[in-house]
Amino acid sequence: MREKIEALMAEVAALSCKTEQEIEQARVRLLGKKGEITALFDEFRTVAPELKREFGQKLNVLKNAAAAKIEELKEKLRRLEESERQLKLRALRLGVDPDSLYILSETRLSDILEAVDQIQCDILIADSIQTIYNEENESSPGSVSQVKDCTMTMMQLSKADGITVFVV
Numbered sequence: 001m002r003e004k005i006e007a008l009m010a011e012v013a014a015l016s017c018k019t020e021q022e023i024e025q026a027r028v029r030l031l032g033k034k035g036e037i038t039a040l041f042d043e044f045r046t047v048a049p050e051l052k053r054e055f056g057q058k059l060n061v062l063k064n065a066a067a068a069k070i071e072e073l074k075e076k077l078r079r080l081e082e083s084e085r086q087l088k089l090r091a092l093r094l095g096v097d098p099d100s101l102y103i104l105s106e107t108r109l110s111d112i113l114e115a116v117d118q119i120q121c122d123i124l125i126a127d128s129i130q131t132i133y134n135e136e137n138e139s140s141p142g143s144v145s146q147v148k149d150c151t152m153t154m155m156q157l158s159k160a161d162g163i164t165v166f167v168v
Contacts, residue, residue, distance in 0.1 A: 001043060005058050008036060012066045015073070023073045030066045037063050064140055068133050071141045072107040075131045079105035107141065109134040109150050113157065125166045126154060 012030070017023045030037050040059055047055050088098040104115050109132055116124055126132060132150045133141035140146065151167055158165040 001040065001047065001055055002058075004040060005055070005062055008040070009062055009065060012062070012069050015069050017073050017077075020074075020077060023070060023077065026073075027070045031063070031070070037066055061138055064138050065135075068107075068135070068141050071131060071133075075107045075128065076105050079103075107131045107133060109153060113153070116157065116161075116163065121163060123164045123166070124154070124157075125168065126150075127168045129167045 008030070015026055017026055029035055032038065037059070040062070044052070044055060044059060087101065087103060091098040091101055102115075102119050102121065104112065106112050106115065112126070112132065129147055129150060130142040133146050134149045134153065137146055137149045154165045154167060157163060
């Protein structure tokens with residue numbers, strides 16, 4: 001069972017989809033009623049009592065990682081729908097130089113923080129905070145725990161680096 005969980009964890013981490021249909025197929029294959037992760041939960045019933053805690057924790061981490069990855073892929077797809085041209089036009093209407101904007105379509109907090117560090121921005125707008133997740137927090141994206149964790153991390157970033165942060 002350990003090998004199955006590790007293999008699925010690697011598969012989830014590498015999961016890539018380009019359409020809503022592909023994302024839904026991946027969700028059903030992994031998390032659906034007859035999905036691979038659901039099957040592991042059924043198999044969990046046969047695990048020796050002394051191993052239940054370990055495997056239970058690993059299965060929950062896998063399930064949360066899969067759910068987070070599906071949400072991440074959905075959010076990336078949604079953000080790609082808004083073309084670069086539309087963003088430039090909006091910036092011009094607001095009197096902002098479009099070339100001074102950096103748009104990042106990312107939901108993993110560590111990737112966002114890394115990008116902020118690399119580009120040294122003055123302002124960060126985190127749109128849809130409920131889709132952003134910290135992989136160190138085992139809760140699902142959008143949960144109260146994740147929203148608080150991500151918001152607090154961005155608040156600390158704001159204070160430490162003097163960046164104005166808007167959380168939407």
